Amino acid sequence: MSHVIIVGSGIAGLTAALRAANEHDVTIITKDALGDGNTAQAQGGIAGVLFGDDSIEAHVADTLAAGAGLCDEDAVRILCSEGPQRIRDLAAAGVDFDTEAGSYAKGREAAHSYPRVVHAGGDATGRAIARTLAQRVRERRIPVLENSLLIDLVTENDTVIGVDVLTPHRPIRMLAQTTMIATGGCGQLYARTTNPAGATGDGVAAALRAGAQVADAEFYQFHPTTLADSGFLVSEAVRGAGAVLLDETGHRFMLDIDPRAELAPRNVVALALARTMAAQNDRPVLLDATRVPRLTERFPTITAAVMHTGIDWTRDPVPVTPAAHYWMGGIATDQVGRTKIDGLVAIGEAACTGVHGGNRLASNSLLEGAVFAERAAAALPRGAAHMHPSLSPIDDHVTAPALDRGELQRLAWSALGLERNERHLTSALARIDEWDSAATPIPLSRAALENRNLLLIARIVARQALARRESRGAHARLDYPKADPTQARSVVAAPVQEALAC
Ligand SMILES: Cc1cc2nc3c(=O)[nH]c(=O)nc-3n(C[C@H](O)[C@H](O)[C@H](O)COP(=O)(O)OP(=O)(O)OC[C@H]3O[C@@H](n4cnc5c(N)ncnc54)[C@H](O)[C@@H]3O)c2cc1C
The missing domain is CATH 3.90.700.10 (Succinate dehydrogenase/fumarate reductase flavoprotein, catalytic domain)
Structure with missing residues (x-):
């Protein structure tokens, strides 16, 4: 049995916790109340092949077409073929999916060739999933730290060995064999977003600072x-x-x-x-x-x-x-959530498994959360590692920009939004540099930590958007309005130290 820390309690974090707790000692750390996040807001439903006249091949084809040439086809096949069982698992856990004439009620969404989206409470699918899974976590008595936010990953010898967390009382350090990042998206980067206040890209930013790779950052839906x-x-x-x-x-x-x-x-x-x-x-x-x-x-x-x-x-x-709604980019992972850094796993919207490519097919994201969290939890290493960390004390200050968040959000909306061009991206990066160079150590607070993370994500999105000189999927460049076949590949962001140096 090893100790596993899961940061975040949306569909990905909760699914992973319930699966991992069968074999590991699990602790969930979550920013607000258990189950809060994008998951609880999801309306339309979860896509999956559940009807005899639909097919896995059709779901794969729709997903690949939406992804605009950037999907990882193997990951898409995993998503579509394991998805139906994960939806049945959710139903077995108590999610009360809507039915019609004795079978799941069918929902049609854009770019699906078949009405394969199932829903609960009409348009309250995410709430039903988050509540049900959170309830199961409570019943299993899995330890949860609520209102506690990840400050940074703790690393030693290029391995993640735990987390620093700002609890309501004080900052604490917790060690674990594996840390799973399930912190969701970053909609709060933008002036207009569907995402709740906590969606500030914290887990992705912390992973970048720890040296992880982020892929497809420029693709925001x-x-x-x-x-x-x-x-x-x-x-x-x-x-x-x-x-x-x-x-x-x-x-x-x-x-x-x-x-x-x-x-x-x-x-x-x-x-x-x-x-x-x-x-x-x-x-x-x-x-x-x-x-x-x-x-x-x-x-x-x-x-x-x-x-x-x-x-x-x-x-x-x-x-x-x-x-701004869904971030296709995230921490680059393999098919079981492993990142380039030992001890660090990423799942859900915070991860980039390659299933969404340049554009997510509607209702595939809850599915991704369930499918890849289950796989990641099943693949966790067994047996406790012996750790002899020589750790520095937790700093009660953070070097953060004195940022007007509203100004950053407006800048992101206009320069990193629906339509981009080189001039606006370059001047956005210059403004980001100004904010960064004026960063000073200030006492730890939720706002300071989030602002630091938002600024880092803004930098990565801007840099990747500048580098992609074409329009593809959700990424639209006014100065390069067409797709360029030679750029049909995912781009991994430079490690953060390199990105900051440029
Ligand atoms: C309004 C809306 C409607 C949507 N509708 C659909 C839909 O119909 N179908 C579909 O498939 N997808 C939909 N989506 C997208 C989908 O909901 C998300 O992609 C998915 O739920 C992400 O799940 P997750 O577990 O990765 O992240 P989330 O559910 O966002 O969970 C992230 C968790 O991490 C926590 N967290 C964040 N930062 C920290 C930190 N620093 N420390 C500790 N904890 C932290 C949060 O509090 C939260 O618990 C919708 C999204 C929105 C916003």
Whole structure:
């Protein structure tokens, strides 16, 4: 039995904890309450081949097509073939997936050739998963440190041997044979995002500082439809059910852009929204769901959020804008979550397994969290290593930039957002340099740690986006509007020391 620390408690962290606890001594460290994170926000559902007239090959083909030539096909095959069993495991754990006529209710989402997305509570799939798995973790009495955030990974001889953590009381150090990073995405880098406040890329930034590799950092997926006022996501499933997008004159503009109209891939729809908004002085476009049958019954969570804005969407269209949603990039791993650094494993949105390539297929991310967390936990080394660490004491200060987070988020939105170009990326990097060079040691706090991490992720995204001189998947360059076949490969970010030196 070895000690395993899992940082994060979304679908990836919780799945790994439940599997690993069969054979290991597991501790979960999580920033907010157990189960908080992007997972709990997920609406549309989880994709998987569960119906006789669907096929693994079709799911693989859809995933590869969305990934724009950058997917790792072996990883995609693992995702699609092991996914159905992981969905059945979730159901067996108590996730109450919606049914119709005695079988799972089918949901259709963009770029899926088959309606293979299953959901729970209508549009509350993530909440059902997070609550159920968190409950199972509590029942198993797996130790959990809530409201505690990873400061940094502790390394010795190029091996991760534990973590420094800021608990509500004080910073502490915990040692383990394996540390699993399951800290999710980094939507808070952007002025508009669907992600909750804790999505600041902490685990990826800590892994970079420890010398891990990050791949595909430039690929951020922007969701086309979020409520204009709140960033609350209006799931693709609503468009799948028949809602259409209108400009402010009432014209259904997606018909002019792609034969798949509102169900074209996310990057196509998001970009069309951004351009339509630009042509109407940045005013939001309209999502007309008034003709969707049983709208309020099928989408109760979104209905409540829309109602909160004072709109009855059964009668009137809703103003929507794109927002940063899902980070395809992350800590580069093999097919069982191992990174280049001994003792460090990464899973879920914080990892880059290669299944999403340049653009994630809708509802494949919960699936990735479940599939690769299970595999990573099953592959954990058995037997306790003997550690004789010679450790320096934990610093109660951190060298962090005096950052106006709002300014960074606006900069990221305009320069690292839906459309990029060399001039804006270069000037964004210059501003990032200024912030970095003005960093000073300040007392440890959540805000200071998050700002340091956001700035590092901004640098990596900007550098990788500058290096990719083409448009591919979710990465759109105004100055290189076409895909370049010679660039059809994943790029691994330089180790952080090198990146900072440039
Ligand atoms: C609004 C919304 C809707 C979505 N809808 C869908 C959908 O329908 N289908 C789909 O497949 N995907 C969907 N996604 C994407 C999907 O939810 C995520 O990709 C997935 O849940 C990520 O799971 P995870 O376990 O990797 O990370 P998360 O669920 O984000 O969990 C990360 C965990 O790490 C913790 N953490 C972060 N930093 C630290 C730190 N420094 N120290 C300690 N803990 C830390 C967080 O508190 C959290 O517990 C949606 C995302 C959003 C935001």
